[in-house]
Amino acid sequence: MRYSGVAWTGSGYEVAVLDEAGRPAAPGARFAAGRVRAVTEHLLGLQREFARAGESLVTVIDSTNGMVDGALCRAGLAMYRADPWVLPARPAFGSVPAADLAAAAVRDLGSVVRLGVDTGTLAGRSAEMVADIEASVDELELMRRAGRCLWADPCERPVVALTFDDGPNPPYTGRILDVLDRYGVPATFFCVGLHALAHRAELERMAAAGHQIANHTWSHPYLPDLSRGELVAQLERTDEAIAAAVGGDGPRMFRPPYGGRTPEVLSWLNELDTTVVLWDVEPSDWALPGAQAITRAVLEQARPGALILMHDGGGDRSQTAEALPGVIEGLLGRGYEFARVDGLPRP
Template sequence: MRYSGVAWSGVGFEVAVLDGAGRPVGPAARFAAGGLGSLTEHLLRLQGEFARAGQHLVTVVDSTNGIVDGALTGAGLAVYRADPWVLPDRPAFGSVPAAELAGAAVRDFGSVVRLVPGAGTLAGRGAELAADIDASAADLERMRRAGRCRWADPCALPLVALTFDDGPNPPYTGRVLDVLDRHGVPATFFCVGLHALAHRAELERMAAAGHQIANHTWSHPYLPDLSRPELLAQLERTDEALAAAVGGDGPRMFRPPYGGRTPRVLDWLRASDTTMVLWDVDPADWSMPGADAVTAAVLAQARPGALILLHDGGGDRSQTVAALPAVIEGLRDRGYGFARVDALPGAGATGSPGQTVPGSPKV
């Protein structure tokens, strides 16, 4: 057996490989932000070499790195997650070193959790996520009433917001933008800092088309696993990367990966100046159920004021791209128009900039 670990940092990724005794198998490899394709090819090459020698390769990530497992599992790699309680302390910004991630599997293979396509990075922790969300309900409602959280807001107009998570992610982000442009629809993109650092052209195109660009953390971590300084650094570094690409002071809306939250996390967020954005419609397009299933789920769940969760990043998003025209046309057939999240009005509103109503031109 051979064990690889994939770590993240402020500039990209590191891959280290250990043998069954915990000894390095060659030097660590480093990949710049945006180099996920090259990283995947590197691991696939190693997998082939080890297989010819009769060895199986497993790859280990941690819960603070939710932007690589979709691509890796989709490519046919065996990916596992190491949780904080089996790892040493993290640095101030970044995951533990790649060799430490691989070492967790060497020390106790039963302590790491297998990730498979369609299960997501938090496989095996669903009950914990649900319990944390339930425990946060009262705090979340206070934030919503104070205007610090957009979610389940009533709307008097037949408007919805299309939102896209986890990009920029060529080529799928560009294909999403093509569809939005053809249909004259504004959208909101919740971007991951490591991707934003590498794909400035996609951000510039979003901004030029009038789409909203917002924060989805630096590395897509499960927020309850972070300390307060780590959480704030995730937000601040992502704001800086987005602002460097599109100007201004950076976006002040933020979507937590997985919707992850606890009362403690919400308390930290209340002390910042960002508005949290959740979602009302989830077709689970990230699990690749098929374009028709994505379309049907959106149309079945839509309501005035809905925040519709879709993905342009995190792996192969061809099904989302394929579904998007039917989603837009189906919603318009039902009388809906579209708005960015920051322009989506509440109950009793009569409209605001950044919206398209049925039959109106592109904003």
């Protein structure tokens, strides 16, 4: 068996491959930000090479890297997640190095968690996440009352906000922007820094069309696994990448990946100059249920003041782009208007 690790950095991704003795089994490789497809092709090539020699390949990420496992799983790679308690400390900015991720699986494959298309990056940790969210209810309510968190705020006016996470991600971001342009509908894009760094043209197009651009971290980590300094760096680097593309000081709204939070994480966010944005409507388009299912789920769940969560990044989002006209036409037919998140009526 061969073991690969995929790490993220301030400029892109790194891949390392080890054999069963923990020795390098292939040259290390680096990929620029936004080159998830190139990472996928590189690993598939290694998988074919090792298969000819009768060896299989497993690939390991950590919980601070939520932007590659979906595409790699769908490509047919065996993906695993190594959690902080089986890894060495992370650097100041970046995941655990790729070789250390691979080494965790070399030491004990049972210590890392198998991922799948249907499970998402946090496979096996859903109960923990739910418990952390439940423990955060009081802190979140205080933030809502102070106007520092937007979520589940119904209003009398029939207006909703379309939001798209995890991009920019060509060509799907462009297809979604085409649909929004066609209907003259504003939206809010919660962008990942690693993608914002790579796809400036998409950010420029969002800004030119009047869409809101917001922060979704640099690498899509599970926030409870970060220190305060790591969280601040994730937000600041992403703000800088967006500001470099479209000007200004960067976003003032932030969506936590997976909605992950603890009372401590919320207290850190409350200290920063940002408003946390969650969601009310989730059609689970990331799981690729089909365009009709996405449209139907949005229309069934929508209500005045709703924040609708969809995705333009994280893999193939053709179903989301295909579903979007039906979502818009269905809501317009029910008398709804559309607003950016910062334009939603607040109680």
